[in-house]
Amino acid sequence: MTQLLELRGLGVRYKGVAAPALEGVDLDLATGERLAIIGESGSGKSTLARAVAGLLPQTATLQGTIAWPGLDRPASNGRDIGFVFQDPASSLDPVMSVGDQVAEVAHANLDLDWRAARRLAVELLDRVKLPEPAALARAYPHQLSGGQKQRVAIAAAIVARPRLLIADEATSALDTIVQAEIVALIRRLVAEDGMALLFVSHDIALAANLADRIAVFRHGRMVEIATTAELISRPKTDYSRALLAAHLGLDAHAEAST
Amino acid sequence: MSALLEVDGLSKRYRRGGKDFAALDGVSFEIAPGETLALVGPSGSGKSTVARILLRLVVPDAGSIRFNGEELLGLRGGALRARRAKLQMVFQDPLAAFNPRATVAGLIDDPLRIHGIVERAARPRAITALLKRVGLATELAGRRVHEISGGQRQRVAIARALATRPALIVLDEAVSALDVLVRADILSLLAELQRDEGVAYLFISHDLGAVRAIAHRIAIMDGGRIVEQGDAATVIAAPTSATGKALVAATPALPVFPGLPAFKETVS
DSSP, X not given: OOEEEEEEEEEEEOTTOSSOSEEEEEEEEETTOEEEEEOOTTSSHHHHHHHHHTOSOTTOEEEEEEEOTTOSSOOOBTTTEEEEOSOHHHHSOTTSOHHHHHHHHHHHHSOOOHHHHHHHHHHHHHHTTOSSHHHHTTOOGGGSOHHHHHHHHHHHHHTTOOSEEEEESTTTTSXXXXXXXXXXXXXXXXXXXXXXXXXXXXXXXXXXXXXXXXXXXXXXEEXXXXXXXXXXXXXXXXXXXXXXXXXXXXXXXXXXGO | OOXXXXXXXEEEXXXXXXXXXXEEEEEEXXXXXXXXXXXEOOTTSSHHHHHHHHTTSXXXXXXXXXXXXXXXXXXXXXXXXXXXXTEXXXXXXXXXXXXXXXXXXXXXXXXXXXXXXXXXGGHHHXXXXXXXXXXXXXXXXXXXXXXXXXXXXXXXHHXXXXXXXXSEEEEESTTTTSOHHHHHHHHHHHHHHHHHHXXXXXXEESOHHHHHHHOXXXXXXXXXXXXXXXXXXXXXXXXXXXXXXXXXXXXXXXXXXXXXXXXXXXXX
């Protein structure tokens, strides 16, 4: 398996904040690998995702290296990396049709004219299972439900066939049923396109059902990384064990409700 | 056991985009003293409309709400305020619900003062007791809400709700925005308070996992109706409605790997 991404000694500090947001992270991601980044608020998981995608604020200072061994140029957002944010309502442009928002990414990254880009956008809206994609392409974000908006954001993220899809709490703002649909969609798209996936989440069970490996973050440091099976069955750190114990599933809680 | 809260035939229609739309359509349920009923459903199912009507923020088109055998709808002024002391509410985001300049002590003092729960001279002691009751250090009393963590804020919200010695607390997505470890702690605190003080909860959530940890009974809502209602373990093990089945199927479970031990879940 070839290496897609190599992080070495990655650290991030935000201006005016004493403690580093991220510190000393060494992490490899293989081509087509699905890696989950798990942690609570302030763990640095979103900072890691943004650092990889070059989306940190300009005032943030970066330490260490982010290398893309297979690329002979810096990775670019849109072409090499697709990024899906938590809140599709604020990641989509409210005054641009959803079709054009997908087409714009294709036009900018794939050397397509607008006509071809718009055609491709409709294909993508169909791929993410939006109903009547040709008509829906002309709709504006406010006309769509939260789940539909997130499907549009995913279509825009993958239209340029990136090697890496980053989903940063991409299902956290959705209700349980829509969340399961979006996770199923991400799983299918990643498999079909051979994309690597960085799935950032606070929900260890959700991550475990999607990822090959899980990295657990706390206070800006990676405390444990292992295959999903190892981490779930034989967690090595107390913190991973605590996160697993705090998971609220539908089994084994009989004593709690009496 | 006679019901503490009896909600009967609650209906509410809104006009949206020129069309009539039923937010609630004949919703009925009961809560016994000391019991937790969970209202669960997808976004837009009507569960938060129920909470708003209970708070009297929204007036229903039809239906009745009897609390301790007495009709709440139509009550006004002092009569409503007196009943409302026994019916409290905790929201998802306590920072948004609080005056940001208020101190922790001031926030807990509000209900004690407004409802005349304890004499002025005894209030500092009552505040200290409530802080301890929800597991907060008494040194936090002088802090402002933006100086404490999200979990601490939710404990303050619970202390504030407890101050009037309510019979029922409506918890509207009250643990949904919390970190997982904090959420587990708050659920344990809620269970402990119920055990010690016999308070009943209406636990409104989209998260069946959290519901499983705290509810005795579950009512599943969809499209403004209760589509299924029953004992929590039964509804989760064998849901009968399409929405109940979809919610159970969509709730993430930790995978079990052949040949490896399953992680043993423990709830403190």
